[in-house]
Amino acid sequence: MNDIVIDVNNVTIRFNLASEKVDNLKEYFVKLVKRELLFQEFLAVKDASFQIRKGESWALVGSNGSGKSTLLKAICGILKPYRGTISVNGAISPLLELGAGFDMNLTAKENIYLNGTVLGHSKKYIQKHFDEIVEFSELQNFLNSPVKNFSSGMRARLGFAIATTVQPDILIVDEILAVGDYAFQQKCLKRMNEMMNGGTTLLFVSHSINQVRTLCKHAIWIDQGTIQKKGEVNEVCDAYMDMMEKKQKK
Amino acid sequence: MRLFITRIKGFIKYTDLMNELVSRDLKLKYRRSILGYLWSILNPLFIMIIMTIVFSRMFKRGNIPNYPVYLISGQILFNFMNLSTKSAIQSINGSASLLKKTYVPKYIFTVSKVESGLIDCIFSFGALLIVMIFTRNHFSPYLLLFPLILIQEFIFILGLSMLLAASNVFFHDIYYIYNAITTAWLYLTPIFYPIEYLPDMLRWFVVHLNPMYAYVTQLRCLTLYNCFPDISMIIYGCADAVIMLMIGIWFFLKTQDKFILYI
Numbered sequence: 001m002n003d004i005v006i007d008v009n010n011v012t013i014r015f016n017l018a019s020e021k022v023d024n025l026k027e028y029f030v031k032l033v034k035r036e037l038l039f040q041e042f043l044a045v046k047d048a049s050f051q052i053r054k055g056e057s058w059a060l061v062g063s064n065g066s067g068k069s070t071l072l073k074a075i076c077g078i079l080k081p082y083r084g085t086i087s088v089n090g091a092i093s094p095l096l097e098l099g100a101g102f103d104m105n106l107t108a109k110e111n112i113y114l115n116g117t118v119l120g121h122s123k124k125y126i127q128k129h130f131d132e133i134v135e136f137s138e139l140q141n142f143l144n145s146p147v148k149n150f151s152s153g154m155r156a157r158l159g160f161a162i163a164t165t166v167q168p169d170i171l172i173v174d175e176i177l178a179v180g181d182y183a184f185q186q187k188c189l190k191r192m193n194e195m196m197n198g199g200t201t202l203l204f205v206s207h208s209i210n211q212v213r214t215l216c217k218h219a220i221w222i223d224q225g226t227i228q229k230k231g232e233v234n235e236v237c238d239a240y241m242d243m244m245e246k247k248q249k250k
Numbered sequence: 251m252r253l254f255i256t257r258i259k260g261f262i263k264y265t266d267l268m269n270e271l272v273s274r275d276l277k278l279k280y281r282r283s284i285l286g287y288l289w290s291i292l293n294p295l296f297i298m299i300i301m302t303i304v305f306s307r308m309f310k311r312g313n314i315p316n317y318p319v320y321l322i323s324g325q326i327l328f329n330f331m332n333l334s335t336k337s338a339i340q341s342i343n344g345s346a347s348l349l350k351k352t353y354v355p356k357y358i359f360t361v362s363k364v365e366s367g368l369i370d371c372i373f374s375f376g377a378l379l380i381v382m383i384f385t386r387n388h389f390s391p392y393l394l395l396f397p398l399i400l401i402q403e404f405i406f407i408l409g410l411s412m413l414l415a416a417s418n419v420f421f422h423d424i425y426y427i428y429n430a431i432t433t434a435w436l437y438l439t440p441i442f443y444p445i446e447y448l449p450d451m452l453r454w455f456v457v458h459l460n461p462m463y464a465y466v467t468q469l470r471c472l473t474l475y476n477c478f479p480d481i482s483m484i485i486y487g488c489a490d491a492v493i494m495l496m497i498g499i500w501f502f503l504k505t506q507d508k509f510i511l512y513i
Binding site: 023024025073077080092094106110113117118119120122123 | 263266267270271281347349350352353354420422423424427510511512
């Protein structure tokens with residue numbers, strides 16, 4: 001059983017969805033005195049369990065706000081589950097948002113170092129792969145201009161290039177290929193395929209069911225925080241599409 | 251114990267990130283200014299000149315051999331505390347976009363702000379040297395002990411910053427409250443006046459409960475009075491620093507899992 005890389009065990013994730021968020025002391029005391037301090041509980045993910053084995057490719061599908069991204073964040077270690085456990089075996093490369101760590105005032109070159117170290121690489125490692133990153137992002141002519149002048153597509157290219165220099169054990173991709181032109185999307189898909197052939201486990205979120213069907217072998221369908229169905233990709237996607245169509249007819 | 255070892259490993263893994271963040275802060279601070287890093291020296295120098303013009307006659311009767319050196323010794327240490335904590339207090343809120351999307355140990359951002367503050371402070375020691383040369387102050391070998399004071403103060407600031415940064419996540423007005431506190435703190439530290447001018451009661455509180463007094467007094471021993479700092483001041487300084495750091499780390503670790511729900 002050693003080949004399980006992600007083990008999600010009865011995980012529940014809770015948010016405080018208070019109608020008015022109290023974020024300063026003055027309001028806190030006013031509400032405390034008035035006895036209006038409510039903790040409105042919202043469970044973004046309810047009692048989810050699944051196991052992912054090494055080398056498998058899984059997709060998470062579901063409508064907006066169903067808890068897909070929350071679940072991914074919990075697996076990356078950004079969120080702590082309220083109940084249940086998540087154990088992860090191996091190095092994760094999270095692609096929740098491309099270029100999340102960019103400082104808009106720094107140049108592309110400086111951002112490659114900053115973002116690379118954010119992802120946990122050493123400076124030496126980035127120096128070694130610098131040319132590779134620049135080549136993949138196709139931004140040779142813009143290395144010394146500040147990232148604030150870049151288009152969102154250019155930022156995405158740079159972000160993807162930095163995040164995928166490494167061959168991670170687990171690659172987590174959240175809806176990032178929506179930006180970027182067709183050629184770049186193909187390039188990204190190709191690179192993800194290469195990684196999977198090299199033994200990387202993939203966890204993929206996308207609203208493009210076609211991409212899901214071509215890239216993944218398994219899928220999980222989440223609706224309003226609960227897992228509706230998990231298993232072979234085509235079965236799950238068919239069930240999900242059925243539900244979506246029924247909803248539309250109503 | 252195992253937790254401790256993983257924490258240390260995490261720290262080592264992210265040292266490069268820490269360096270990148272510090273160099274980003276320094277680069278952005280003076281980018282597109284002609285004088286660049288010189289501002290770190292010029293700033294305290296200008297303020298010292300103005301304050302000397304205003305206050306030096308007022309405190310002539312106090313036992314201060316060299317007023318400009320007296321002033322700038324206190325001023326650079328207080329500025330170190332003031333500027334570092336004020337940038338560190340926003341360090342978690344300011345990195346929200348990053349903390350929501352990737353896993354990075356959260357304290358890195360707070361520590362890097364204090365570290366940039368330390369580097370800035372070391373630059374401004376240049377201003378102190380300039381003033382000492384211009385006023386023909388003597389240079390004693392004790393001056394080489396200044397890193398000991400900076401280490402104490404750095405630890406103290408680190409603890410305070412972690413406490414402030416963590417609490418500012420939950421209550422954004424901590425920042426404004428703290429601004430008012432530092433103003434009071436400035437006047438309760440003998441930076442531009444001699445400690446003897448304070449009434450007895452107040453003086454007791456400043457000497458015993460204001461860590462900045464311990465650091466400023468130690469530095470003045472080196473720059474002005476040509477002696478080894480008073481042992482009691484060193485003990486106060488170190489004790490304050492260690493206690494503050496423990497409170498800061500305790501509070502930060504206790505609350506850090508909830509940050510993500512508030513930023």
